[in-house]
Structures are given as C-alpha cells and as structure tokens.
Amino acid sequence: MEFAQYITYGVINGSLYALVAIGLALIMGIMGIFNIAQGSLAMIAAYGSVLFFQHMKIDPFVSLALTLPGMFLVGVFMYLTMFMSMNKFDPGQKLRNSMLVSFGLVLIMETLATILWTANERTVTTAYSGTVMALGDLRIPYTGIATIILAIVVIFGLHFFLKHTTFGKSIWAVSQDHDCAMLMGINVKRTTLVAFGLGIALSAFAGAVVSLHTVSPAVGIDWTNKALILIVLAGVGSINGILFAGLLLGIVEALGVYLVGVHYTGVVGLLIFIIVLMLRPQGLFVRKAGV
Amino acid sequence: MLEITGIDVFHGDLQAVWDVSLIIEGKGITTLIGSNGSGKSTVLATIAGLLKPVRGSISFDGVRIDTLPAHKIVDAGIAMVPEGRRLFREMTVMDNLEMGAITKRARQMKNETMAWIFDVFPILKERARQRADTLSGGEQQMLAIGRSLMSQPRLLLVDELSLGLAPVVVQKISQTLDEINKTKGIGIFLVEQNVVMALELAETGHIIENGRIVGTGKASELLASDQVRQAYLGMEGE
Ligand SMILES: Nc1ncnc2c1ncn2[C@@H]1O[C@H](COP(=O)(O)OP(=O)(O)OP(=O)(O)O)[C@@H](O)[C@H]1O
Ligand SMILES: [Mg+2]
Numbered sequence: 001m002e003f004a005q006y007i008t009y010g011v012i013n014g015s016l017y018a019l020v021a022i023g024l025a026l027i028m029g030i031m032g033i034f035n036i037a038q039g040s041l042a043m044i045a046a047y048g049s050v051l052f053f054q055h056m057k058i059d060p061f062v063s064l065a066l067t068l069p070g071m072f073l074v075g076v077f078m079y080l081t082m083f084m085s086m087n088k089f090d091p092g093q094k095l096r097n098s099m100l101v102s103f104g105l106v107l108i109m110e111t112l113a114t115i116l117w118t119a120n121e122r123t124v125t126t127a128y129s130g131t132v133m134a135l136g137d138l139r140i141p142y143t144g145i146a147t148i149i150l151a152i153v154v155i156f157g158l159h160f161f162l163k164h165t166t167f168g169k170s171i172w173a174v175s176q177d178h179d180c181a182m183l184m185g186i187n188v189k190r191t192t193l194v195a196f197g198l199g200i201a202l203s204a205f206a207g208a209v210v211s212l213h214t215v216s217p218a219v220g221i222d223w224t225n226k227a228l229i230l231i232v233l234a235g236v237g238s239i240n241g242i243l244f245a246g247l248l249l250g251i252v253e254a255l256g257v258y259l260v261g262v263h264y265t266g267v268v269g270l271l272i273f274i275i276v277l278m279l280r281p282q283g284l285f286v287r288k289a290g291v
Numbered sequence: 292m293l294e295i296t297g298i299d300v301f302h303g304d305l306q307a308v309w310d311v312s313l314i315i316e317g318k319g320i321t322t323l324i325g326s327n328g329s330g331k332s333t334v335l336a337t338i339a340g341l342l343k344p345v346r347g348s349i350s351f352d353g354v355r356i357d358t359l360p361a362h363k364i365v366d367a368g369i370a371m372v373p374e375g376r377r378l379f380r381e382m383t384v385m386d387n388l389e390m391g392a393i394t395k396r397a398r399q400m401k402n403e404t405m406a407w408i409f410d411v412f413p414i415l416k417e418r419a420r421q422r423a424d425t426l427s428g429g430e431q432q433m434l435a436i437g438r439s440l441m442s443q444p445r446l447l448l449v450d451e452l453s454l455g456l457a458p459v460v461v462q463k464i465s466q467t468l469d470e471i472n473k474t475k476g477i478g479i480f481l482v483e484q485n486v487v488m489a490l491e492l493a494e495t496g497h498i499i500e501n502g503r504i505v506g507t508g509k510a511s512e513l514l515a516s517d518q519v520r521q522a523y524l525g526m527e528g529e
Contacts, residue, residue: 166389166398173379173390179341180377185365185394185442 004138006254012144014250015151016209018243021227021234022155023202029237030175030195032091033083033098037105038227040220041200044109045071045207047117047215053124060124060208061146067204075200078105079193087192106221113217121214129212143212154205155243162239171195229273235283244285248272292317293338293369293446293480298347298357300330300337307333308502310347317352317445320472320479322489322510324523325499331482332374334499335448338480339371340364351446366394370444374451376435380424384415387423387434391441400443408437411467429460436464440471446478447471453485461485465492486523490514 024038045067052063082101086094123129132139161168174181174191182188206223229249234241249269256268276284293315300308308330315321325331336342338349340361349357356364370391379387388408392401409416412433418426423434432452439447449468453461465488472479483489490496490510498506498518506518513519 166393169382169386169390170393172382176379176381177377180373180379181390182341182361183339183365183371183373183377184390184438185362185370185397186390187360187362189360 002137003258006258007251008138008140008144010251010254011247012141012147012250013253014247015148015243016206016213016246017223017226017230017249018151018155018246019147019206019209020203020223021230021242021246022158022239023199023206024224024227025231025234025236025239025242026158026202027196027199028231029239030171030199031083031192032094033086033196034095035102035199036099036224037102037109037220038200038203039223039225040106040109041071041074041203042206042210042223043113043215043217043220044074045204046210047113047122047207048204049208049211050122050124050215053126053211059126060211064204064208067207068201071204071207072197072201075197076193078200079196083196084193106224110217110220117217119217121216122211123214124211126212143209147209150205150209151243151246154202155240158202159239167191167194226269229269231283232273233276233284235286238283238285241283241285248284292352293478294350295334295338296348296350298334298337298344298349300333300342300344302333302342306502308337308344311499311502311504312347313497313504315446315478315480316495317478318472318476319495320469320481320493321495321497322481322483322493323497323499324483324486324489324519326484326523329499330502331499332450333502335371335450335480335482338364338369338448362394365442365444366396368443368445369448370439370442370446371448372432372435372439372450372452375454376431378423378431378434378438380422382423383420384423384426384434385419387438388415388441391438392443394442397442401441404441404443408440411471412437428456429464432456432460432464433467436468440477444477446480449479449481451483452481453483453488461488468492486519487514490519 020039020042024035027033027035048067048070049060049063052058052066053060083098086097089097128142132141133145162172170186170191174186174188178188230242230245233245233248252272253265253268256264295311295313297310297312298308299306299310311334323331323334333342337344340359344357348355351367351369354367356367359367379390388405392398392404414430415434415437418430423431426434452464468479469492471477481489481493490513493510496508496510496513497504506513
C-alpha cells in the first residue's frame with residue numbers, strides 16, 4: 001500500500017479519536033470533571049446505532065436524531081445522581097472523585113453491554129459500507145469521508161457555540177468564575193446541567209461512526225485512552241485543538257504502521273504523549289488558558 | 292428600599308456576621324465601612340444571595356429576597372460589582388457586558404443599555420473587542436461596573452471600588468458613580484476600606500467591626516466624628 005493511503009487512514013482514525021475526545025474535553029475544561037466513561041458512553045451509543053439499524057433499518061447518521069437526545073438524557077441523569085454533589089469539593093478533589101466514579105461507570109457499562117449484547121463484535125453494514133472514492137491510486141472509504149466531515153462540523157460547531165452564542169458564552173462564563181456568573185444572573189445550576197448533558201450527548205456522534213466500523217463492549221476504555229492522549233496533546237480547555245490533536249495522533253500512528261508495522265501503533269501514540277508531556281505540558285494548542 | 296433585619300451569616304462553621312440590621316434607602320448612596328476582615332464582603336454576598344443568612348431576613352421593596360437563588364435576586368433588581376472585579380478574563384469587553392445582561396428583562400434592552408454604558412465609559416467602547424485581561428486596573432473596574440449595570444438594576448452593590456487603584460482613578464470612577472446615581476436614580480450601596488472616599492461620596496454611612504454594626508449616621512457627620520477619626524483615619528498615620 002502506498003504512503004498516501006496510510007496517511008488517509010490516519011486522518012480518518014484521527015477524526016474519530018477527536019469525536020470521542022471532544023465530549024470529555026468539554027466536560028473537563030468547563031466543569032473540572034474527569035469523565036473516564038466517555039469512551040464507554042460512545043460504545044453504548046454505538047450499540048444504539050447498531051440496534052436502530054438492525055431492527056428498524058435506520059442509518060446510523062439518521063438515528064443520531066434519536067441517539068443524541070438519548071445520550072443527553074443519560075448525561076442529565078448521570079449529573080444529577082453522581083456529579084452534581086461534587087461541586088462543593090475543591091478542584092483537585094473533584095477531579096479525583098469524578099475519575100473514580102466514572103471508572104466505576106466504565107465497569108458497569110462494559111458488563112451491562114456484555115450481558116445485553118454479548119462480547120462479540122458487531123457492525124452496521126449499510127449500502128455504502130465498503131464503497132470507496134478513488135482519487136488516482138488513493139482509495140477513500142465513504143464512511144471515512146463522513147467521519148472527517150462530521151468531526152470538523154461537530155468540533156468547529158461546538159467552538160462557535162461556546163464563543164458566539166449567548167448560551168454558549170454563559171457556559172464559558174460559568175467555567176471561568178462560578179460565583180461571579182451567579183452574580184450576573186446566570187442560572188448556574190441549569191447551565192452546568194445542560195453543559196454536562198451536552199458533553200455526554202457528543203458521544204453519540206462518535207457512536208454513530210464507531211458502529212460503522214466495529215463495536216464490542218471492551219472498546220470503551222480504548223477510546224477513552226485515545227481521548228486522554230488527545231487532551232494532553234491539545235491542552236485542557238482547548239476545543240479546536242482536539243481536532244488537530246486527533247489528526248496528529250492519527251497520522252503519527254499511520255506513519256508508525258508504515259515504518260515499523262501494525263503491532264506498534266499503541267506504542268507510537270504513547271511515545272508522542274510522553275514527548276509532549278515532557279516538552280510542552282500545557283498542550284500544543286493552548287496559548288493561555290482559553291477555550 | 293433594602294431592609295436587612297438581624298442577620299447572622301457563617302462561612303462554613305465560622306460566624307462572620309452577628310445580628311446585622313441595616314436600612315438602605317432606594318435612591319441614595321449608602322456606604323458600609325470597616326477594616327480588613329470586619330465582614331463587609333460577607334454582608335454584600337448575603338444580599339446578593341451567594342451566602343444565606345442562618346437567622347434574620349432581607350427584603351427589597353417589600354419582597355423577601357434572602358430565600359431566592361442568586362440569579363433571581365439579579366432579576367429582582369439588585370446587581371453586584373464583586374471585590375477584585377472578577378471579570379471573565381478570557382472574554383472580550385463586549386462579551387463581558389453581554390454576560391451582565393443575561394436575565395430576560397435585561398436581554399431585551401441589551402443594545403440600548405450597552406450604548407449607555409459606552410456613553411458613560413467611552414474607553415470601554417474603544418476596547419470593546421479586546422480581552423478583559425488586557426485592560427488596565429481602572430478600565431477593569433469600569434468594565435466590572437458596566438457589566439453589573441447591564442442587568443438594569445435599581446440597586447447597585449459595589450465591593451471595594453478603590454481596591455488597587457490610583458487615587459485619581461478612584462476619584463474619577465466615584466464621580467461617575469455619583470452621576471449614575473443622580474441621573475438614573477440607581478441606588479448605590481458601597482463597601483469600602485477607603486473611609487474618606489466612601490464617606491465623601493455617600494449620604495449615609497454604617498460602620499462594621501468584627502461582624503457587628505457599631506455606628507450609623509449621616510456620612511458627613513461620621514467623617515467628622517471622633518469614632519471614625521480615631522479608629523480609621525488615625526490609623527493611617529501609624
Ligand atoms: N470563604 C471564607 N471561608 C471562611 N472564612 C471566611 C471566608 N470569607 C471570609 N471569611 C472570614 O469572615 C470574616 C469576614 O470576612 P469578609 O471578607 O466579609 O471581610 P471584609 O470586611 O470584606 O474584609 P476585606 O476588607 O479584607 O475585604 C473574616 O474573618 C474572614 O476571615
Ligand atoms: Mg471584602
């Protein structure tokens with residue numbers, strides 16, 4: 001296979017990583033909650049897409065209309081029952097507690113998914129699965145093109161929402177100064193609840209894409225791993241940076257495959273993770289603290 | 292009119308305010324003076340709803356507000372300029388102002404109010420698209436005041452107007468506050484360590500010590516009184 005073909009797959013994988021990471025980045029950046037369960041939620045959402053396709057023949061991109069609000073409600077439930085009470089903690093304690101609680105959620109969701117849908121891999125096979133666009137020698141799967149476009153639209157859309165709409169800006173204001181936001185008349189309780197729900201709802205985008213590849217109960221934590229690498233690469237609080245970090249990781253992994261073989265993909269990812277942590281611990285795409 | 296009746300306020304287990312009662316006239320300028328840690332900010336935060344009194348009550352124009360969440364108190368017509376300004380540093384001047392006009396009532400008048408704020412503080416108009424943390428201290432205080440005015444309050448609470456600012460800047464901003472009070476009829480409740488400035492600006496003054504009100508009177512009389520001269524002005528020379 002040609003070099004350019006590897007890079008193409010790298011870009012597609014990277015876009016998917018970014019879609020998984022974006023919800024985690026939002027929730028961590030805005031609320032200081034470390035939600036390790038984000039990848040597992042994407043896994044659950046992916047099963048949602050699979051089931052809608054199997055039983056009702058709804059395309060994963062169309063069933064987003066159902067999985068997005070569904071995951072939003074899951075997020076609202078999670079926030080009200082588990083994370084809201086952590087607001088009284090100091091930031092470090094909040095980070096640690098949310099990490100522990102969400103790790104518990106990972107185990108619960110993985111077990112639940114195994115009981116409900118077995119440990120076997122599942123996938124959605126649509127009419128366009130396996131079809132490719134040929135650009136000279138280069139072959140680009142249509143699902144890959146959809147993944148890239150979705151990642152761009154979702155991430156830049158979220159960035160626009162936070163920076164240029166009144167509600168988005170009020171979420172951002174709460175993240176900068178919780179008490180002062182109250183003094184401005186912002187309903188902080190409702191704003192954080194919606195922001196958390198939104199962060200969890202974003203996992204539905206990743207889920208739709210994942211369902212077109214393969215999904216199994218154990219992939220959740222793998223996706224979270226990739227997401228964490230992206231957050232370190234991008235820097236906490238960076239939204240657009242997540243996309244670039246995703247592309248960077250995807251491409252570097254692809255280069256690894258091209259140069260040293262497929263068994264070292266994980267190692268290559270961790271290597272740039274460590275290099276960035278050593279040389280630029282604030283992340284590659286953060287100038288000061290900012291969204 | 293704001294009526295505070297016998298409030299006790301705690302920070303966790305620590306009581307900071309004991310049995311404080313105050314009446315703040317709706318249209319005037321009132322000040323609460325006191326030294327470091329005497330409980331001034333605690334009183335303001337309680338009016339604004341960030342802290343809840345354990346005993347006593349607060350009502351604004353006859354409506355009880357101490358049971359309301361903070362954002363509803365803004366809706367009721369009380370806005371606060373917090374100590375240390377607390378701007379949304381990563382946001383532009385314009386976005387900071389927009390955040391001040393978040394209640395439904397304020398949002399409808401957002402453009403008119405902003406035009407008025409730019410009229411009062413022209414420098415904010417020049418800096419409209421700059422990040423808040425690039426402003427000078429005085430400009431930041433102007434923005435903090437402008438942001439709170441965006442909610443169209445009837446009563447403005449100001450915590451330490453003079454904090455960290457040069458005397459000429461304090462002079463200028465306090466003059467502007469006076470004009471806002473006189474022309475717009477917005478009541479002002481100012482909390483200060485800068486006793487002279489506060490008592491010169493206000494009509495009525497209250498003195499707080501160790502969380503208790505220990506003096507109340509006409510500002511000009513307080514300024515001339517032995518109590519204030521010895522306790523606050525005398526200390527300046529030491
Ligand atoms: N968040 C807090 N937790 C615990 N104690 C606090 C807290 N904030 C204030 N206090 C205590 O409450 C008392 C009153 O503090 P407050 O901030 O109201 O005083 P202040 O008059 O505003 O002082 P300053 O002039 O320094 O602003 C002080 O003894 C202070 O140590
Ligand atoms: Mg204070």
